[in-house]
Amino acid sequence: MKLDSKAPEGPLKEKWSKHKKEMKLVAPNNKRKYEVIVVGTGLAGGAAAASMAELGYNVKSFCIQDSARRAHSIAAQGGINAAKNYPNDGDSIWRLFYDTIKGGDYRSRESNVYRLAEVANEIIDQAVAQGVPFAREYSGLLANRSFGGAQVSRTFYARGQTGQQLLLGAYQAMMRQVNEGGIEYHPRHEMLEVVIIDGKARGIITRDLVSGELKKWEADAVVLATGGYGNVFYLSTNAKNSNVTAAWRAHRKGALFANPCYVQVHPTCIPVSGDYQSKLTLMSESLRNDGRVWVPRKKGDDRHPNDIPDEERFYYLEEKYPSFGNLVPRDVASRNAKIVCDEGLGVGPTGLSVYLDFRDVIKRDGKDTVEAKYGNLFDMYENIAGENPYEQPMRIYPAVHYTMGGLWVDYNLMTNIPGLFATGEANFSDHGANRLGASALMQGLSDGYFVLPATIGNYLADVKPGTRYGTDHDAFVSAEKEAQDNIDKLLNINGKRTIVDFHRTLGKIVWDNIGIARNEEDLKKAIKEIQELREEFWTNVYVPGEKNNYNKYLEFAGRVADFFELAELMAKDALERKESCGCHLREEYQSEEGEAIRNDEEFSYVAAWEFKGVNGELQEELHKENLEFEFVELKQRSYK
């Protein structure tokens, strides 16, 4: 299979405008003849549904939550990047582009990343016009802050709830279109299959999560905006309902899955306290702007942190990376936390945490200033951990947070299946092997508000308006049967182990072997363990309740089944990539100082996997999209 990125030729700066000029358009009177399905209502899905309905398309929107306002984008805390250069600190679209592609360790497309940086400014305009309450200066103008890994202040924020405010903006725009009749809105519906006719995506099968009924929906294009797959780890900062099912079922139908091994581990989360733990809570990394990360120099130093004098504290990030210090990118910060804990310097009851200390900033700026900046985060920490961060350091540890991998898409955000698009975290496109802070919101909204609404027209212009096969078509009937059979199979196993028990066990295999650091031996062991556990799952899982009723456990059973297959693909992908890049650290490929060694000669490609079946073992064929760099010079990342 030849993978064509469809990236336009020409100078970087002109690619997107040239592409917009050259794309086919759908006439206004024809737009209403097209049906577009959007699955997911986070930033990417909500913004796309609203914007396409505004253009005149008939949109059908689906989400698994009880309301579009609850998608996991809502939990993003820190902010959203844009190169407005309001602080006059030397920022530019080029610099945002460059930081993003460098931050991704040169494993993303130049064309996509430049477009992202270019479009970002418009997102801020759009959000402000919607009434998003971004932080402002006393002048009444918008405030900015510096954020994880950036040396300019380009992050716009709304206290620690930027994701919430941006999502509500997109949600409200969506609800306006529901009112105007442009969007048919279906909350509490889960997509179980994509329907493909003559090689093109023509619809989906959903399960109504209240009645249990399977439903068939026909459309001219299908957009998957269904988020990332971090919950394969069981414990992650993702919401409990976040899952890979829509993307994975599309993968099983032929959509390529790209770079599944690129998983971002966020350095500042509240540590695990016990087996009952259901999720991990992230503390925004904006905290690293003012907090200092340290562990005691002496192993087993069990003094209260406030009693340990400065000279006996190991401020490891400041010492190892003097120019970036506590603001090194997420992967570097996470890896170093793991290293010090592996060396036995970790703190807290489990030994799996490090201190994040605000003593010095409180002394310098006063408690009030710190409270104004981080008050809600400090309260959240105290509530969960039972310790007051104004009086003693927080304890933090890395946790899975974001997945850069996802469905392979071209420059138009279309998968290799014509008519099937993927946006936001569900695609693989813009962050390479590592995502910079405050860039997820930027990408979700860029895809949703500005890119997809333009590129989908280019596809639809070639689809005859009003093409309808009817949901009695064989492809719909057989896809519905597949979904039904899968549900019946799960309910009929009647085994002895609970779904959560399987998921927790799978998550531990994935975290231990496909987590912060990987090596060949562990990856091979993980593949075997995943296969064995998957086998047991299909013979020994217990799924309670019925199919024709609200049944959360049945929903979860299907999602865990898909995670089992994805987990194996992640291990395969990590095994195949014999280099260290971004968040993917292969222990065999690092310098003596423990720095990642990238191999541009052999691995400067996107790994796009094609599903070939599961027979005890997952069968996948690897396709490569070579990454060519015309405009930036590849450098070894250094934050020293």
Added chain:
Amino acid sequence: MKKIMSKDMTIHLKYWKQDGPDVPGHFEEYTLDTVNEHMSFLEMLDVLNEELQLEGKDPVEFDYDCREGICGSCNLVINGQAHGPKAKVACCQLHMRNYKNGDKITIEPPRAAAFPIIKDLVVDRGAFDRIIEVGGYVSVKTGSAQEANALPVEKEKSDEAFDYATCIGCGACVAACPNASASLFTGAKLAHLNKFPQGEVERSNRAIAMVDQMKEEGFGDCSNFAECEAVCPVGISISAIAEMRRDYMKALVS
């Protein structure tokens, strides 16, 4: 990993079971003796459901998603209090250290005619979406926005707008109100958008549309009990309701 040593608590649970909107429900009881102070309230329910399943019993359904207090999915009424005893947190952020060994806890869904029960503790809050649908936005199309800094907004006003915009749409206000009114929810959205020049244009129409829809959905009126403010997990002030009433009256006579 070193184990955290903290003593397990015994908690006596009484929770609501109901198969659907039109069938009668009832309470069931269960005693859990492995509750840990670090568990969140919802993690305690996860443990309950694991035990129920291992005994071949039907687990209890409840709504949840982010489990960090921001998505607004969870909305349990615990011992008669929406989101339980701790002020300004959603029940997913309520930790069991707020309880003691031997406590009895009763768990119910938020009860309101406008929130029909789907199953057990899960209710349908579609009415909230429909209130937003009729006017809870600034009618700006994608692409038509002006430069973000073209219109300065006083920092104080913007901060105040945030205080209302922070509503998570959980419905605790409705559950706590003796009239099952959605005034705090509706007022919060109006107050948020009214603080911005961008929201000013549609101010009157928005107030009329949203308030009328609230009545249409079967929510009661506000009688100033202020129970809503007391249970709101993000601390939204009832001054939103006063503002909403002023706007509504003004809009009617203008």
